[in-house]
Amino acid sequence: MTMSEVAQMTVDFTREAERCRHELRVHCYRLLGSFDEAEDLVQETFLKAWRARDTFEGRSSFRAWLYRIATNACFDVIDRRPALAVAEGVPTADVPWLQPFPDALLDAEPDAEVVARETIELAFLAAVQHLPARQRAALVLRDVLGWPASETAALLEDTVPAVNSALQRARVTMRKHLPQRRADWSGEPNPREKAVVRKLVEATERCDMELMASALREDVTWTMPPQPERHSGRDAVMELCASVMVGPGAFGEWKVVRTWANRLPALANYARKPGEELFKPVALDVLRIEGDAIVEITTFPSDRFPLFGLPATL
Incomplete structure (x- = not known):
């Protein structure tokens, strides 16, 4: 093969692979729940595919060939992870790698x-993490991506009956873990959801505990992956908020920047301590809202801010 032919092969491979980059990243993310690992595995997929291009x-x-390589790479990651506790309604705190x-x-x-x-919502991703690897892939490929059973079986190097069986078991497990009102979700936030977000932003920036409490449903939960913490109920959540917003342990003044994560409203929180000039990143809150109240807050570390294009300081 001439140098020009090798160069053209490289160009063709790169072009075709890059066309699949975005969907492969989302696919790996659905299987793993970790954005960073999904990014790494897409690169690993391309490298493995290039090395095996002659096959x-x-x-x-x-x-489909790239999907097979990416899925198998995800299986390797899943196999190395600790098993999660099996229980109904397991919160995101029980998935320490969730991002x-x-x-x-x-x-x-x-x-x-x-x-x-x-x-793509966090509750869906957390539920998926409780499935064995092959059930996980069957669910994502069949129910999310809409692949035929025959193509899914070919990718997993299994039979159609085995894939259908894995899919049915996966569906049963998912129903145990997903929020009951999930079928009511809409693609776009409605006016009531927008009002709740505005209320929480105002309450945070004013350190208004009464207003903040009014934005939370009584059974609200707050989790903080990768920390194995779960705060359940409005009183417990408000106690946590008060510890950083009022009293001797307060962080100082607060500012909030709105963004979106996993098709949900998210708030980037910044705080300015007394005597300091700039507001510095604290945490990213992803909100799940039902009706006119927040039912779940999932808080991620401020190291996620650059990924969202958020400023380093305000």
Whole structure:
């Protein structure tokens, strides 16, 4: 093969692979729940595919071939992880590797299919993490991506009956873990949800505990991956908020920048201590709202701010 032919092969491979980058990243993210690991595995997928390019025989599409490599790479990660406790309604705190996915990146590719809220929301991702690897892949490939059973079986190198069986078991487990009112979710925030977000922003910036409490449902939960903490109930959540917003342990003044993660409203919180000039990053809160109240807050460390394009200081 001449140098020019090698160069053209490289160009063709890169072009075809890059067309799949976005969807492969979302696919790996759904399987793993970790944005950082999904990013790494897409790169690993491309490297493995390039090294094995001579073995691609065209029996499936190039896209399906990349999906097989990416899925198997995800299986390797899943196999190395500790098993999660099996219980109904397990909160996001029980998935220490869970990370948010910025909506800006979900929508970055102009030709990419719209990622539906119910297939990327944190509650869905946390539930998926409780499935064995092959059930997890069967669910994502069949129910989320809409692959036929035959193509899914080919990717997993299994039979159609085995894939259908894995899918049914996965669906049963998912029903145990997903919020009961999940079917009521809409693709866009409604006016009541927007009002709740505005109320929480105002309450935070004013350190108004009474107003903040009014934005929370009585059974609200607050989790903070990767920390194994779960605060349940409005009183417990308000006690935590008060510890950093009022009294001797207060962080100082607060400012909030609104953003979006996993098709949910998210708030980037900044605080300025007494005597300091700038507001510094504290944490990113992703909100799940039902009706006119917040039912779940998932807080992520401020190291996620750069990924969301958020300023280092205010």
